[in-house]
Amino acid sequence: MPGRSSFPGRSHRLGDEKVIDLSCDLGFLRLRNPVIAASGTFGYGLEMAPFLDLNCLGAYIVKGLYLQPRTGNPPPRLVETASGLINSIGLQGIGLEPFIETILPKLRKYSAPLIINVCGESDEEYGAIVERLEKEQGIAAYELNISCPNVKRNGLCPALSPEATYTVVKLAREKSRRPIITKLSPNVTDIVSIALAAQEAGSDAISLINTILAMAVDVETRSPLLANLFGGLSGPAIKPIALRMVFQVARVVKIPVIGCGGIMTGQDALEFLLVGARAVEVGTANLIDPQACPRIIKEIEQYCLNRGIKKIEDIVGSIILEGI
């Protein structure tokens, strides 16, 4: 397909004869390994360069981008809860043109696939951002962040209904020759219907989950701990919910699914692959350990090595459900 790039998979030679193929095929893109750095936890990529070789990643997704610069929410923006983090950053960001001018040229120096997290205050904004980025080199795919408050939808985000999801994905699809990943919100009753709507509208893949709507209260001051009242919960606390949703979606859609939510270790990542994810996104773990992604890649490799698994793709969807 025009404009679609593919990256050579890389095999890892460990010990003398064991070679493990960690590469994973998203259909439109072959990743050298299944680990992708998640949006909003990896800055614009450059901030992480002092700590790790970006090229070791399967791919990386930059912070959500709107057309215009965004101020974000007032602080406090973070609160830690049991095994979790609630954030209400409010998608602060520099806006599309400054990104293209000042950051994108620097990111082109890295060979790891760059995925742009596309945001929108309106349905049309998604299309407009994609249309503008089509003129730029060095982008492997778009991830539509449809969990953004939408001004024309009473502040509700498109991810909450199949119809709105369909509309937004379709608008972006029409402007894009590059692959589109649609990122789903867990804050819905029927995740499968939303995933199907995204597929129907021409999305090339589904990623899930974004953060879970949450709040925290201080009993001393009797006030909410986030200035924005609500925020999004991420981290190990949300993994079981994410896993359930990835399982539900992966068995129904035909397009590849990328799992995300609370992945801290190689084992966590493998759980997502087992329930049907082709690749995973690692978020909060990057904040705690900027070298989390390379560590998780190594841990996946070690798991394969210990069990004589030659191809990571053999794991995908291999959960055993007999007797259930």
Added chain:
Amino acid sequence: MASIERQAKILQHKSWGNYHRLKILAPEIAEKATPGQFVMIRINETFFPLLRRPFCLHHCHGDEIEIFFKVVGQGTAQLAEKKEGDFLDIIGPLGRGFSLPEKPDKRPALLVAGGRGIAPFVFLAHELKRLGQSMIIFYGGKTREDLPLIEDLEKNGFNLRLSTEDGCLGFKGLITELLEKELPSLNPACLYVCGPEAMLVEVARISRTWRLKAEFSLEARMGCGFGVCYGCVWPIRQGEKIEWTRICLEGPVFPAEAIAWEMKR
């Protein structure tokens, strides 16, 4: 550029009630650190707490760094349980520190600390001394127990002004009241300030009134400490505009006039 020291060994742990000082072997961090910078410490390998915790570099010499902290919650409580010989996972040095005089000023620098706000000033005071810059350290707390470093500072020959709110030691009242009382006779070169937010607001007013150059060390809840989460913002003037600015990357030290206090809630 920051380093990650995965196996930084605790060489010494000294405690004064709720206050603790850890001396830690961390050569890569020690080599690069300047006063006012901070480190992010992984408290343990579990998810409780999940995030690293930020601490100023309290001191730095040879291959060693020190942190000085007060127990205020779960993370600091667990850190207070660490023993000599234990290891910590530390990222640092992070952020931008205090600006240092190019050549010594005859007038003294004033270091104004509220409670655990003394943390960055031991490193800074030693550095100023090395540069030949005279200084006075204003060190205040609620009561005697909040000023555990007095003896150490005196032993090192630093010039102190002390205050306690209950009056059990030094000036009775707030450190900012003592500062304002003494300012007329001091004619300082500049102020370095670290402490609770109410104190910072008051010193900001004083430095404006007296037209003094002042630098503040700010705090916020930090998700990462290295600029990727945008969790740690303060309202900072950038030219005409006020922007939510990541203090882990552009701070934590800012000149007084850059901070847009009117935007703080």
